[in-house]
Amino acid sequence: MVISETSATPPATPRFRRGSTLGYTYFALQAAAGALWWLAVFSSAWVREMTLGGLDPVALALLDIPLFVAASGLAAARIRPARWVVTLWAALVTAGLACYATVTGEASWGVLLMLTATTGSLAASLLVTHGRLPTEWIFNGPFAFHTARPAGTLRHLGRTGRQIVVFWGLCLGVIPLLITFLERRWGLAIAVPLALTTAGIALFLIASALGIWSAVTMSTRGEGTPLPAAMPHRLVVAGPYRYVRNPMAVAGIAQGVAVGLSAGSWLVVIYALCGSLVWNWVIRPREEADLEARFGNEYRDYRDRVFCWVPRSRFTPA
Template identity: 55%
Template sequence: MPVIAGIPITPVTARLYFAVQALAGVAWWIAAALSDDVRRLTLGDLPAGLVAVFDIPLFVIGSAVIAAGFRWAVWVAVPWTAIVAAGMAVYATATGLAGWGALVMVIAAGASAAAGIVLLCGRAPVEWLVTGPLAFRPAASIGTRALLARTGLQTLFFWGTFLVVIPIVVSLVEARWSLRIEVPFVVHLAGGVLLVAATALGIWSAVSMSVEGEGTPLPSQMARRLVISGPYRYVRNPMAVAGIAQGISVGLIMGSWLVVAYSLFGSLLWNSVVRPLEEADLEARFGSEFVEYSSRVSCWLPVRPAVSRAL
């Protein structure tokens, strides 16, 4: 059972989410009716009355009906939330208004979709994330040089996508939606220092994976041997640590709190959903060797090998 921030993801917690969403919707509509500032920040120049005619029954009441146990309402509230989120995103991008409303609705759309899937499936189908081309498979035995080349190409693709393209898009949206918060120069500088350190760790980890493990970072080309040397002596997931630190550092360099939040959310999702699946696969393939290794080496906090057994 996946657990996010200490909360087990079950149909019960999915219904609880929709209950909270319904209450939040009521609170927001009351605040929008009483405060011009709230209405301007979240709706811009959109006609509040017209929006309320559709949103209150489809979003607020729809979420409450789901929370009461009527699963059919998922097919009402979740699509409506997605439509509103898309519309608000287009409106905020075109006008520069209602950025906070667009951001909240985009988050609500994603959370509603996830909670709806849990309700309809009766559980959290996390195995969907590691099926098809993303399924865990050992790498083919093609030699160290070829594996290093593949690792280099994969690293460039993932870094280019998650550390360049997506952060640039997020930062541009943040600016256009008037969500940017100015930060002092020292924040940008700290981000640069962190990026250098995290990148060095990422390269060290990737090379160790290819040379010692005969594999690549890609799930479909995983290590053929358990890697416990190099940075893996100090922490079980050095590539994940490096990737998270890189994402945060890029956000600091850009002065974008939304990029930092995107990186932290990605780390939470990976740790809660993907990591348990990956470690179950490692235990299935390497047995007691992985169990012993995981019992003495921390998942996230680096430790000296000499004191690892004390954890």
């Protein structure tokens, strides 16, 4: 079965203007926030210690005020090169503070603030340049949408199993371990009650069971795998897909939250919730457009009967 092209068409002028306006507004707010932060740094020893540790605030201000605060203001005033100057500077400061915080255990909140500023500056720069976030860039190479190569059920199950090992190992193992280590090294960890840790372990087991059930159903009924690079040939409405349209996404997000709870890491919980936003706003619309293009009324009927996130009564084909 051939998948129709899903690459985005150039945005309409009104959309471009709305996106650009949002980007310029962000830079204006960032300039104001940066100026207020520097005022707080020089007027409050507590703010200075929490965000800069033992670093010399005067030396940093001589660089950061023109390259971050002033550049954000210039970007808001539509000076084109300024937006990339502030984005690059924010990324460099984030990397530098992260190294400093890891070595000394200081300036941890400064790292989080600058990581947020880097992400926001990059998003605002893309909005100003393209009028939108060009999320279609993600769906290239190994992440492009393709149906799975014809194969037997056991082969599809084998591919799905390998995907689970790789993605669960990376997203639920390696990355959370790194986040937890940095959280503790930076002095950001908080005490978590034993009951919450136990609840996290229980939630992880339940979510993992849902994820495996969903993956097996996708492979056996859909003749493919859960990944976009080897999508099923058939629309799957069996198993957990009778109750919710995206049970693997629900399972993955719940697993991430569960790992954070069981490890006592609030940053891992934030990481999982941010992943849910990326999936919902970036991946899901693309995936649903592809499903509608391939399965037409069959998918539209299923979409109208079964919710995306909240389970409901069992789906019955019309």
